[in-house]
Each structure stands twice: as structure tokens, then as C-alpha cells.
Amino acid sequence: MATFVLVHGGGHGGWCYQPVARRLQAAGHVVYAPSLPGMGEHQHLLHPDIDLNCHIDDVVALLRSEDLSDAILVGHSYGGMVITGIADRAPDRVGHRVYLDAAYPKDGESLHEHAFANIDPLRSMTYVEKGVDLVMKPDPMHPAFFGIHDPELAQWTFERLTPQPWKCFSQKLVFHNEVAMRAIPESHIICTSTKPGRDMALITTRSQGRVWDIDTGHDLMLTEPDWIAARLEDVAASMA
Numbered sequence: 001m002a003t004f005v006l007v008h009g010g011g012h013g014g015w016c017y018q019p020v021a022r023r024l025q026a027a028g029h030v031v032y033a034p035s036l037p038g039m040g041e042h043q044h045l046l047h048p049d050i051d052l053n054c055h056i057d058d059v060v061a062l063l064r065s066e067d068l069s070d071a072i073l074v075g076h077s078y079g080g081m082v083i084t085g086i087a088d089r090a091p092d093r094v095g096h097r098v099y100l101d102a103a104y105p106k107d108g109e110s111l112h113e114h115a116f117a118n119i120d121p122l123r124s125m126t127y128v129e130k131g132v133d134l135v136m137k138p139d140p141m142h143p144a145f146f147g148i149h150d151p152e153l154a155q156w157t158f159e160r161l162t163p164q165p166w167k168c169f170s171q172k173l174v175f176h177n178e179v180a181m182r183a184i185p186e187s188h189i190i191c192t193s194t195k196p197g198r199d200m201a202l203i204t205t206r207s208q209g210r211v212w213d214i215d216t217g218h219d220l221m222l223t224e225p226d227w228i229a230a231r232l233e234d235v236a237a238s239m240a
Contacts, residue, residue, distance in 0.1 A: 002072055002236035006033040006221075007059060007086075009077025009102070010164045011136040013040015016076070016157070019225035020232070027233060034062055036082070038132075043162045048131045051167035052111075056085035063093040070095030072235060075102045076221060078168065081111050084181070085173050091180035098235055099188045100228070101218055104203065107175040111168070119169055126166055134163035147191075147217010157222065187211070187235050189228065191218060210238070 004024055006017040014033035021031045036055045038046040059082065063071060071094055075083035080102025087094045105114050112119045122135040136142075138161040143154035175181065187210035188203050195213060204211055212231050216223045 001028050001030065002239065003030040003068055003070065004032070004072045004074060004232065004236075005059065005062070005068070006031065007073065007075045007079035007082050008033070008036065008039070009075075009079045010169070011039075011138070011142070011161050012076070013042075013160060013162060015040055015160050016219065017221055020221050020229050023225060023229035024232060027229075029233075029236065032062065032066070034059060038165055039162050040160070046130050046132055046165070050132065050165045052081055052085065052169075052171040052173060055082050055168060056089060059083075059086050060090045060093075063090055068093055070239065072096045072098060072232070072239070074098040074100055074232065076100040077102055077218065078111055078164075079103075081105055081114075081168075081173055087184050088175050088177050088181040091177060091184060094184050095239055096235055097184055097186040098232065099186065099190075101189065101191045101194060101220055104188075104198070105173050107178060108172050110170050110172045112170050113172075122166075122169070129163065133166040135166050135169070136161075136164040138162065143219075146219040147223060148219055149217070153222060157219070182206070185210075185238075187231075187238075189214070189220070189231050191216060191220060194218075210235070 008016050013035035017033040021033050024031050035042050037058050038050040073083040080099045103114050126133050140158050143157045148154045186207050190213045192213045192215040221228050
């Protein structure tokens with residue numbers, strides 16, 4: 001039995017992991033899928049201090065309050081920034097990092113810098129709500145952008161999307177304990193279409209070959225939950 005902490009990406013919440021979480025729980029694993037501050041069901045708690053560090057600290061607090069150790073952190077998209085920061089700040093609580101078509105940042109890099117071509121256009125679409133600069137205002141077209149084309153699933157997803165505080169994308173991730181963080185094993189599950197934009201040689205070396213790719217949309221935990229759950233179980237088995 002393994003313990004998974006599933007961290008969502010921009011505009012999403014813990015809800016996006018429901019299909020994968022159910023499959024992992026049915027296999028006997030312990031699963032946490034928190035919604036980050038200001039996101040998902042916590043949208044009503046939106047405030048100007050929410051940034052990348054706030055999201056990292058929130059999940060670190062979860063690891064400590066639940067007294068978790070050897071947790072398998074799974075980060076989707078922007079969540080790659082978050083799980084990297086968590087592993088850097090609480091390496092004693094983390095047993096593995098899984099990057100789910102996710103950002104894979106360097107020290108001192110923001111998501112804006114890391115994924116400039118995809119993130120920079122959002123700057124011109126910022127708007128203010130509750131004193132917070134927001135991007136990714138939910139739109140019925142967003143599920144298709146995330147690779148969800150089934151009408152029922154697309155509608156379900158759209159109804160749950162929330163805006164994203166821009167500071168989460170613009171704040172730089174500064175490592176405090178990179179040596180310990182890099183010592184934690186990592187795996188990568190990648191959409192085939194995003195491989196050309198990644199440093200696959202570095203990823204393959206650091207992950208010791210634990211890299212899978214699948215030809216599906218960016219929200220692969222929703223479009224391919226059986227396959228994703230199976231790969232996460234492969235990760236758990238590698239730790240046994």
C-alpha cells in the first residue's frame with residue numbers, strides 16, 4: 001500500500017483527480033487530492049497573498065499534519081512547480097515525485113519563464129477580483145484546450161474550473177535544499193505531443209528511465225484515468 005498526494009494544475013482543483021483517486025483507493029492505496037488555496041472548492045477563500053509559496057506551504061502542512069512519510073507526490077501541469085517546492089522543503093516526507101505532463105522547473109525559475117510560450121499570452125487577459133490579479137477565467141472552450149473532447153466530460157470539467165492567481169505563475173521557485181530534493185526518485189508521465197518541448201535527455205537521466213508517454217490531451221488524468229492509475233501503481237511498486 002502506498003500513499004499518494006495528488007496536486008492539481010492551474011485553474012483546476014482536487015476534483016480533477018476523482019477518477020484516478022477512486023481507482024487507486026480501490027487498489028488499497030491512501031490518496032489525498034487537496035484543492036490548493038483559492039482553487040476548487042476553496043475559491044471563496046481567494047485573497048491577494050496566494051502565490052506559489054502559499055500553495056507549496058499548504059501541501060507541506062498537509063504532509064506534516066497527517067504525519068505522512070514516503071508520500072508519492074503527483075503534480076499535473078502547474079502542479080509540477082508545487083511538488084518540486086514541496087520536495088525541496090520537506091524532503092523527509094517525500095518518497096517519490098511524479099510529473100504528470102507537468103512543469104519541471106530549475107532553481108529560480110517561475111512557471112511564466114519555464115513555459116513562456118503558453119503562459120505569456122495570459123498576461124494580457126488578467127482581471128481583478130477580491131484584489132487578486134487572476135488569469136484563466138473559466139470558459140466553455142477551456143476543456144477542449146485541455147484535450148477533453150467528450151461533451152459530457154467537457155461540461156463536467158467546465159463547471160468546476162476556477163480562475164488562477166497570476167502570482168502563482170509569476171513567482172520564482174527558489175530552492176532551499178536542492179541536493180536532498182534531487183535525491184528523491186522521480187518519474188515522468190508525459191503527453192506525446194509535449195515531448196518536443198522538453199529536455200528528454202535530462203528527464204530520462206534524472207528519472208533513471210522511469211518515463212512514460214501517451215497520445216492524449218493535457219488533462220490526461222481525466223481522459224485516461226485507467227492508464228494513469230496503472231502507471232502510478234508501477235511507481236508504487238518500484239518503491240517496494
